[in-house]
Amino acid sequence: MNKSVTPAILSVSRVSKSYGDVRALDAVSFTLASGFYALLGPNGAGKSTLFQILTGLFVPDQGEAVVAGYNLRTDLVRALACMGVVFQQPSLDLDLTVQANLNFYARLHGLPVAEIRTRTAVELEKMGLSEVAGKRCRALSGGNRRKVELARALLTRPRLLLMDEATVGLDPASREMLLAYVHQLCRERGMGVLWATHLIDEAERADGVVVLHKGKLLALGTPAELVQASGQASLLATFLQLSGQPAAETGATLKAI
Amino acid sequence: MSALSVPRSGWGTRLRALYAISLRETIKFWHQRGRLLSALVRPVLWLLVFAAGFQNVFGVSIIPPYETYIEYQVYIAPGLVGMVLLFNGMQSSLAMVYDREMGLMRLLLTAPQPRWFLLFSKLVAGTLLSVLQAYAFLFLCLLFRVGLPLSGYLYALPAMLLGGMMLGALGLLLSVYVKQLENFAGTMNFVIFPMFFMSTALYPLWKLEESGATAVYWLARINPFTHAVELIRFALYGQFNGVACAVVLVALLVFFMLAVWGYDPQRGMVKKSGRG
Incomplete structure (x- = not known):
């Protein structure tokens, strides 16, 4: 999501990561300014790997990530100081x-x-x-x-808030409350939020959507832009089209989503 | 709009982080009061039961730092202080593995502090608790009239701190490789028991040599735990054992640097710990 008028809070440039023969991330690049961004992808898309790289837990095989002007490779401590993270796995x-x-x-x-x-x-x-x-x-x-x-x-x-599938396991009311609160924070504090999810309704409300599938960046834009560009009727249909899933897999994906 | 974060750096923030980690360890220790009890029961049993039973079997001649014949209880007391430090060092390893399983390790490793400093803070926090427990044991020695010089209680402090840090660093290093709590029993069998039994904690080196156990003798000589025990033994009598101090210091540095290397996602073992 390049917004030339506002400074980049997160910039990811050609980031790749493999585990043995498995390519978890494949030359992923995007730039985010302040706002609420959904990182959309099914399980195994590479969302958690990207989060582990952004938090310095893993080092990418190739590529760079810059948070609030601090390169994670050379200035990890300062970059981490600008971040808040809610991990997928509870950490209390x-x-x-x-x-x-x-x-x-x-x-x-x-x-x-x-x-x-x-x-x-x-x-x-x-x-x-x-x-x-x-x-x-x-x-x-x-x-x-x-x-x-x-x-x-x-x-x-934090200038950048990373939320890794933070609503997993929450009841609908708590999920709604959390989502609404983070949206409100974005507006009030002018921070950037990268919200990893595999739930379409969470992505539909985002300022921007980064679609990740099998480690590759498939698309990025506002939900309306993505739907319009794909010619589909909804973000769900757009996502299914982008990920190129055959009809047999669509049912399973729909369930997951 | 609230002011957003500005990166903080410097020793002030590091000291706050050190305080945070030490405080957390202390609170957790306070919640687990049974830990202190079990840390004391083990060496006290050795002191009262083992030492009483083997008093006449293990005769100890006059060897430095002792200037006269001593009771076997007096001989093994520094070894049992070492035992307290050794078990606590391994306990910190166990705590790291537990934190990893509970997701707390991520929180620690994503704090905006240099990773070596975070690990150093864990080491300091664990060592302070170890030394506290070692003093609790020494206090029991006083109650049981084990003839240790009172001034030695003070002299032994730096020796116990150094020994505790060395064993804590070993615990940190092990936590890199022990992936699950279930594997901790292996640590007991392959690290704690060999280190303890192949040392001067229970018998002096010359005894091993005299009995013809040459291999054990040499293993005990190079065992850093032996040197931690000897450092404490000498310190209890107001004496400084330079060789023991040097060995413990070198072992501390090596274990700690290997642990930092192991926790470095770019080079160490942590990067092999599975997919995200």
Whole structure:
């Protein structure tokens, strides 16, 4: 999504990654400015691999990624300081309280004590978690745990928020709440969000969609642009056309989506 | 619009990260009070049961740092302090593997701090808890009237810190290769027991040589745990063992650098840990 008027928050250039003979990412390139972007693709598309590269957990075999002007290869620490991440796999310390989890993260990111106090209070209140701040995370519902992870990721006021299938396992109400809140944050804070999903309805509401399939970037644009360019009636039909899935596979894909 | 993040750097942010990791380890330790109990029961059993039973079997002659004949309990006390540090070092390995399984490792490794510093912070946090437990054991030694010099309790502090860090670094290194909690039993069999038994924790080196166990003697001589125990033994008597200190220091550096290398996604073993 190239927006020449706004500076790039994330720039991915010809990034490739293989696991043995399996090509997980194949020369993927795109640029994002502020806004809500869906990274759309079925399971195995390479979304999580891309996220692991963007968070410095994996190094790409080829290519570069730049976050807020910092190259991940040469300036990983500064790049990570500009990012907030909600991983697909839960990453809360269930034995610690909600407040302790947030404090741990904020200190890990080097926030001073006074800022930790105010920011945790603000984020907890916004997420409706103030009342459970003293509870151990083990006692929280799945939805609330996700909210805590999001509150935690927002503590550092990230320029780029990475959400890796963050709504998996949530009930429809919690999913809707999370999605709406992140959209609102995008507008209020002017940050970029890359929201990995295989759910079409989440992608339909995005400012932009990056379609990934079998490690390749198939398309990027606004949902309307993608639908128009494909000549299909919906984003779902567009996605199926782009991924070139034969009729026999369409049923299975529809189920997944 | 809220102000967005500006990258923070410098030692102030690093110290906050170190504090965060140490505090988390301490809170978790506090929640698991049974850990302290089990850390103490093991060496106390050795001290009271094993040492009592083998008092007359293992005669110990006058060897440095001792200036007179000593009871066997007195001889094995530094070895048992080493045992506390060794088990805690491996416990930190177990905690790293647990954190990896629970997804917490990602959180740690994606913090905006140099990776070596994050691992160093884990090492420091684990070592502080190890030394705390070692002191709890030394306090029990006092209660059981094991004749260790009181001043030695203070002199032993730097030796225990160094030994604890070396064994903690070994734990970090092992956590690179131990992929699942279930594999931890193997660590016990292949690391903890050989390190402990092939050392001077229970018997002096000359005993091994005299008994004709040449291979064990040489293994014990090159075992860094032997040198950690000897460093503590000498320190308890206000003496400095330069060779032991050098070996422990070198082993600490080697283990730690290999662990950092192992956690480097570009070069180490972590990159082979499966698909995302």
